[in-house]
Amino acid sequence: MLAIPGNAIKECQLYDHSSTIMSKHHSAQAQAKCVRTAEARCQLKELLEGLKQEPDLVCMVLGSGALCWTGVCKWLLTMLCDVRPPLDKMIRVKRGVTLTESTEGFSRLCKYFRITGICLNDLGLHPDEAKLLCEQIRACETLTGIRLDMHTFPPPIADIFIRGLCAHSLKRLTLCCDLTRKDLALRVGAWLGTLTQLRELNFRIVPQEESRMPPLKEALRKIGACHNMEALTLSSMQIKDGDLEELLRAWKHMPLSRLNLADNCLSEKSIKDLLEKHSQFSQLNLSENPLGPRCPEHLKPTFPSLSFLSLKKTNIGPQGVSVLAEDADRLRNLKHLDISDNGINTEGGPAIVRLLTQCKALKHFDVSSNSLGSALNEPMHSAIAALKNLCYIDLRNNGFSSEQVDAFYEVVFALDRVLAGEIEFWISV
Secondary structure, eight states: OBOOOOTTOOSOOBOOSOHHHHHHHHHHHHHHTTOOSHHHHHHHHHHHHHHHTOTTOEEEEEOSHHHHHHHHHHHHHHHHTTTOHHHHHHHOOOTTOOHHHHHHHHHHHHTTSOEEEEEEOOOOOOHHHHHHHHHHHHHOTTOOEEEEEGGGSOHHHHHHHHHHTTTOOOSEEEEEEOTTSHHHHHHHHHHHHHOTTOOEEEEEESSOOSOOTTHHHHHHHGGGGOTTOOEEEOOSSOOBHHHHHHHHHHTTTOOOOEEEOOSSBOOHHHHHHHHHHOOOOSEEEOTTSOOOTTHHHHHGGGGGGOSEEEOTTSOOHHHHHHHHHHTGGGOTTOOEEEOOSSOOBGGGHHHHHHHHHHOTTOOEEEOOSSBOGGGOSHHHHHHHHHOTTOOEEEOOSSOOOHHHHHHHHHHHTTOHHHHTTOOEEEOOO
């Protein structure tokens, strides 16, 4: 990923999820400082050609005008001056560079890299320059993802981006905006309704205010037109039961499989309504909602398809975790389970043991900030030790004694996977 930083960042770095590419990148930085011989230039050219083929190589983060490109050039010029002279000449920054030149840099980089994502925040653009950048974004055929921090734009610029990116073939969108302007809420909603190819939406409202409805609902209803929507994040929006019920009617044609509704105001009624319409979730984050102990009962239809479930701070208590454990054998694909901060006491210990025993695919398990106390015993030790895929377990803040912690250490330190550093575990007195 090629990141072009904002004004707080002083240099540009290449990122890639592959450790091999990262190691090559670091060696490339070292080589770039002493590109003197034909042999060194040849090696650098070979490295850049390899990076160019990475499918998710480039994600541009445009900061404020000239400073952005100064940061890019500081690192890239050394890398590219002997390898790709045309690109070097195009993005070379001189004192007094105009903002138009900085926006044109996007189309220039498109010629050399496969750009799949772009992050747009306060660019300091004039309206004509904003229109030009929108045109260049639309012309980039490989671009499938945008992060748009619209709350940092002056209203006229925000309106230009909404019009300019209308009906774009985006697949991923992270949208941060301020809906205190009612007209902007309507515009955002109408715009979202045109993004029919959208598959992932992370929608954030800033600043955080007491009430964001009904303007928010107007925008969210329009998402229903995105018939390819698979992943939706609507956290910290104070969505209530009635709001979600209304929205679900508009979303009935969306093939949702990943949903994040963390930190809202939803009860078990909302979960029941949700699972009646969408029951094939692979990822479900309901943390920090007052769901109550009966919530896991409504979740049962989606058990076979779940790989990620967060019920952190949802008031399920020992009764709720017992309900969750009743059909634990159906959670065969569950890899991530968070039931922390739920008031689960020793009474819920057997249920947790059953979850650990039956959920054999489990990699991440968080049961911290409960009151398990004496529930950390031999059966739980055995269940944890038997989980062959476990990579992370958090048992902190459960009121354990020092003797219990010592006994736990004796068990986990006997595991080869712990000694090999393959498991991260946390526990406290």
